[in-house]
Amino acid sequence: MTLRGVTTAQEGATHANQVEQLKRVAKADGLFIDVVAYPFILDLDKVLEANPVETLGAYDKHLKLGGCKLTPDGSPQGKTAWFTTPYLTSGPAGEKD
Numbered sequence: 001m002t003l004r005g006v007t008t009a010q011e012g013a014t015h016a017n018q019v020e021q022l023k024r025v026a027k028a029d030g031l032f033i034d035v036v037a038y039p040f041i042l043d044l045d046k047v048l049e050a051n052p053v054e055t056l057g058a059y060d061k062h063l064k065l066g067g068c069k070l071t072p073d074g075s076p077q078g079k080t081a082w083f084t085t086p087y088l089t090s091g092p093a094g095e096k097d
Contacts, residue, residue, distance in 0.1 A: 005065040008034040015039075016046040022063055031062035038069040 011018070014037040022037055039047040047065070056065045074080025079091040090096060 008036065010066070011035060011037045013038065013040045013071070014043075016043040016050075019043075019047050020050065025039070026061040026063035029061065034059060034062050034064070036066040038044060038067050039065060040069045041071075041089050043070055 006084075007065070014022070019037055019039055022035060025031060026035075045071070051065060056067075056069070058064060073082040079087050079095075086096075
């Protein structure tokens with residue numbers, strides 16, 4: 001069989017409850033492409049309670065926990081990332097400069 005098209009998707013900043021939902025879908029053979037989830041750093045301890053470190057990085061029914069999502073300074077889309085010059089418009093909570 002020759003695969004063409006999208007074969008892998010990623011879910012960045014996955015929260016613990018979302019990891020569990022993805023695991024339920026995978027267990028029910030509901031994933032038709034590979035999915036790599038990156039647990040959000042604030043949920044990592046909870047994710048690791050239910051997923052031993054030895055299982056990280058390995059696919060199980062098309063699902064893999066591929067690492068950890070860090071956001072040390074925010075995102076440009078949310079206007080929370082650090083820049084050397086101010087944003088041209090206000091931040092998400094009305095911040096100026």
